[in-house]
Amino acid sequence: METILPKFDSVFSIDCVIFGFQANELKILLIERNEEPFKGWRALPGYIVKKDESIDDAAERILYELTGLRDLHMEQFHTFGDVDRHPQGRVITIAYYALIRIDVQKELKPVTNIAKSAFWYPVNELGKLPFDHAKVFETGFQKLRRRLGYQPIAFELLPEKFTLTQLQTLYEAILNKKLDKRNFRKKMLSYGFLKELDEKQKGVSYRAAKLYRFDRRKYNKIFQNELSING
Amino acid sequence: METILPKFDSVFSIDCVIFGFQANELKILLIERNEEPFKGWRALPGYIVKKDESIDDAAERILYELTGLRDLHMEQFHTFGDVDRHPQGRVITIAYYALIRIDVQKELKPVTNIAKSAFWYPVNELGKLPFDHAKVFETGFQKLRRRLGYQPIAFELLPEKFTLTQLQTLYEAILNKKLDKRNFRKKMLSYGFLKELDEKQKGVSYRAAKLYRFDRRKYNKIFQNELSING
DNA sequence: AAGATAAGGTGTAATTTTTACACTAAGTAA
DNA sequence: TTACTTAGTGTAAAAATTACACCTTATCTT
Numbered sequence: 001m002e003t004i005l006p007k008f009d010s011v012f013s014i015d016c017v018i019f020g021f022q023a024n025e026l027k028i029l030l031i032e033r034n035e036e037p038f039k040g041w042r043a044l045p046g047y048i049v050k051k052d053e054s055i056d057d058a059a060e061r062i063l064y065e066l067t068g069l070r071d072l073h074m075e076q077f078h079t080f081g082d083v084d085r086h087p088q089g090r091v092i093t094i095a096y097y098a099l100i101r102i103d104v105q106k107e108l109k110p111v112t113n114i115a116k117s118a119f120w121y122p123v124n125e126l127g128k129l130p131f132d133h134a135k136v137f138e139t140g141f142q143k144l145r146r147r148l149g150y151q152p153i154a155f156e157l158l159p160e161k162f163t164l165t166q167l168q169t170l171y172e173a174i175l176n177k178k179l180d181k182r183n184f185r186k187k188m189l190s191y192g193f194l195k196e197l198d199e200k201q202k203g204v205s206y207r208a209a210k211l212y213r214f215d216r217r218k219y220n221k222i223f224q225n226e227l228s229i230n231g
Numbered sequence: 232m233e234t235i236l237p238k239f240d241s242v243f244s245i246d247c248v249i250f251g252f253q254a255n256e257l258k259i260l261l262i263e264r265n266e267e268p269f270k271g272w273r274a275l276p277g278y279i280v281k282k283d284e285s286i287d288d289a290a291e292r293i294l295y296e297l298t299g300l301r302d303l304h305m306e307q308f309h310t311f312g313d314v315d316r317h318p319q320g321r322v323i324t325i326a327y328y329a330l331i332r333i334d335v336q337k338e339l340k341p342v343t344n345i346a347k348s349a350f351w352y353p354v355n356e357l358g359k360l361p362f363d364h365a366k367v368f369e370t371g372f373q374k375l376r377r378r379l380g381y382q383p384i385a386f387e388l389l390p391e392k393f394t395l396t397q398l399q400t401l402y403e404a405i406l407n408k409k410l411d412k413r414n415f416r417k418k419m420l421s422y423g424f425l426k427e428l429d430e431k432q433k434g435v436s437y438r439a440a441k442l443y444r445f446d447r448r449k450y451n452k453i454f455q456n457e458l459s460i461n462g
Numbered sequence: 463a464a465g466a467t468a469a470g471g472t473g474t475a476a477t478t479t480t481t482a483c484a485c486t487a488a489g490t491a492a
Numbered sequence: 493t494t495a496c497t498t499a500g501t502g503t504a505a506a507a508a509t510t511a512c513a514c515c516t517t518a519t520c521t522t
Contacts, residue, residue, distance in 0.1 A: 010241060010282060012312070012323055051241060051321055055312030079310040079325050081243070081286030090282055092243055092325075094310050165470080182472070183510070190508095206468045207518040396499080413501070414481070437497045438489040 013093040014059045015046035015133065016074065017140035018067075019123075020102035021157040026123045026173040027102065028137065031066050031115035037087050038130035042121065044137065046093065047114060059096040067118035068109040074098040077143045078136075085132045097140045099156040148174050152193065155214040163201055163209035164188065193218035244324040245290045246277035246364065247305065248371035249298075250354075251333035252388040257354045257404040258333065259368065262297050262346035268318050269361035273352065275368065277324065278345060290327040298349035299340040305329040308374045309367075316363045328371045330387040379405050383424065386445035394432055394440035395419065424449040 018029040030042045045066040049058040055076070064070045074096040081092040108118040126137065147153055154170050155162075168184050188194060193215045200208040249260040261273045276297040280289040286307070295301045305327040312323040339349040357368065378384055385401050386393075399415050419425060426446045431439040 010243065012241065012243070049312070049323075052314060054314050055310065055323065058312075076310060079286065079307060081280070081289075081325065083283060083285050092280075092286065092323075094312065094323075163470090180511075181470095182512085185471085186473095187509090204469085205519050207470050207516075209470055394499090411482075412499095413483085416500080417502095418480090435498085436490050438487080438499050440499055 010090045010092070012049040012055065012058075013046055013091050014049060014055065014062050015044045015080075015093050015095045015136050016059065016063050017044060017077075017095060017097040017137055018063070018069070018072070018074075019097065019099045019144060019157065020120055021170050021173070022102040022120060024169050024173070026170075027120040028123055028126075029067055029069070029108075029118060030121045031110065031118045033130070034113055034116040040116075041130045042127075043130050044133045045115070045118065048091075049094075055094050059094075063096075065112045066110050066115045068107060068111060069100070069118075072098045072100050078139050080132055080136060082132065093136070095136050095140060097143060099144075099153055101157065101159060145174055152191070152214075152219055155219075158214075161197060161199065161211040161213055163211060165209060167212075191218075241321045241323070243280040243286065243289075244277055244322050245280060245286065245293050246275045246311075246324050246326045246367050247290065247294050248275060248308075248326060248328040248368055249294070249300070249303070249305075250328065250330045250375060250388065251351055252401050252404070253333040253351060255400050255404070257401075258351040259354055259357075260298055260300070260339070260349060261352045262341065262349045264361070265344055265347040271347075272361045273358070274361050275364045276346065276349065277364075279322075280325075286325050290325075294327075296343045297341050297346045299338060299342060300331070300349075303329045303331050309370050311363055311367060313363070324367070326367045326371060328374065330375075330384055332388065332390060376405055383422070383445075383450055386450075389445075392428060392430065392442040392444055394442060396440060398443075422449075 016029070020027045020029065029045060031045050033039055033041050033043050045063055047062045047066065049055055049062075053061065056074075059074050059076075060070070063072075063074070075098065077095055077097050079092060079094045083090065085091065085093070102120055108120075110116070110118055123137075123141065126134070128134075129137065144153075148171070154167060154174075157170060158166060164185050167188065168179055168181065171184070172179055194212045195215045197211045197213055199211045201211060202208065247260070251258045251260065260276060262276050264270055264272050264274050276294055278293045278297065280286055280293075284292065287305075290305050290307075291301070294303075294305070306329065308326055308328050310323060310325045314321065316322065316324070333351055339351075341347070341349055354368075354372065357365070359365075360368065375384075379402070385398060385405075388401060389397060395416050398419065399410055399412065402415070403410055424446045425443045428442045428444055430442045432442060433439065
């Protein structure tokens with residue numbers, strides 16, 4: 001039983017792959033669609049770009065409208081333009097990604113009724129996604145993995161104060177690979193952009209770990225050098 | 232004296248940044264525009280995507296029509312979507328890049344009259360370009376530079392048989408940086424994907440250098456490992 | 463309060479990779 | 493034959509990476 005849908009002209013859309021880290025799991029932000037096609041499905045937050053807004057602005061607006069989240073730094077990572085990727089006509093989508101701290105404060109609540117709800121969902125349990133969203137997600141995940149290797153982006157996913165074990169667990173989740181504890185710590189600390197705090201973890205039923213904070217100033221120094229290649 | 236131009240609806244376009252290496256200089260492929268706006272200007276080869284073709288197909292077609300070049304592997308690298316980037320209306324452009332051997336055999340000859348001509352132009356002498364083409368080029372160049380660090384793409388720019396000095400000169404042109412001859416050779420040879428030939432350079436008025444060929448099978452092995460990160 | 467449990471935290475030696483550095487060899491041209 | 497130009501080569505020091513295991517500290521249980 002298929003619904004008959006109107007055809008539309010060429011349009012641009014935005015899809016967002018927003019990463020978060022919660023309960024030692026890597027998650028992305030999904031919505032439940034409230035529109036055909038794929039009404040009721042879990043999908044990446046995405047919608048159509050207006051004629052009078054830049055694609056970067058559109059990405060921000062669409063994410064906000066569909067999830068209630070604002071003011072995060074999104075970055076474009078790929079454009080998907082197969083002819084038949086949308087059943088209703090030609091839709092080229094520009095995919096954006098961002099990393100954010102999952103925070104109980106930040107309520108997820110769509111402000112349009114294009115989405116029924118928005119929620120965090122583990123990347124390992126995505127199941128079937130509509131359109132080419134599986135491919136979009138996979139491309140974004142690869143981008144994240146690669147970028148982790150040359151930019152210390154992990155801190156955007158962690159709470160402001162974190163333990164080295166949390167940091168390591170996050171790296172392991174993104175890279176899908178076990179890392180050596182001593183070497184990991186040695187390396188991370190050697191960069192010099194982690195500030196050790198006079199505080200310890202709370203609420204754990206074992207020896208509490210020291211907390212660290214990310215020092216953006218020192219990070220920037222290292223990031224500047226990042227492009228340099230040996231001569 | 233401004234020409235009055237028709238406004239058009241939202242459209243997608245493709246722009247191409249095609250790199251080549253000639254006379255020890257890094258060059259890109261430009262066309263002379265034969266259409267308003269910017270008629271007569273040097274510009275990146277670019278045009279509008281048709282409704283019934285994927286963006287990848289469009290990129291190939293457009294490059295062919297504007298320059299006569301075919302069958303090169305292009306890859307998307309960024310999408311430019313500012314509202315006012317095109318004077319006639321909303322045009323979002325998807326930028327592609329490729330590396331090719333500049334070859335006297337391959338004639339540059341537009342097959343439409345959208346372009347008056349096509350030619351190689353040194354990246355260091357680009358001057359003013361129309362639209363946001365300067366930004367498009369710069370982004371593509373950065374992408375090239377970065378990619379050189381993790382994929383042996385230099386061989387796509389060199390003739391099939393090349394000397395180590397040519398290879399080094401190319402690296403230096405892309406990275407804009409002098410490299411140490413002994414260390415460069417040691418490193419390149421250590422990868423094991425360069426095959427030393429029983430041939431020497433010809434036509435030089437000094438000691439001829441050995442020629443090498445790139446061994447794609449071994450390259451693939453190394454490229455497979457490329458994503459691995461220390462554990 | 464003693465013991466069990468669970469994660470926190472630490473150092474070293476071997477190996478590999480990177481860096482800095484300068485002269486002789488070979489071919490061509492005058 | 494000599495001058496010129498680029499080809500081609502090795503080594504030692506420094507830095508980065510890897511592999512690897514045990515004691516410490518806090519909490520919870522009995």
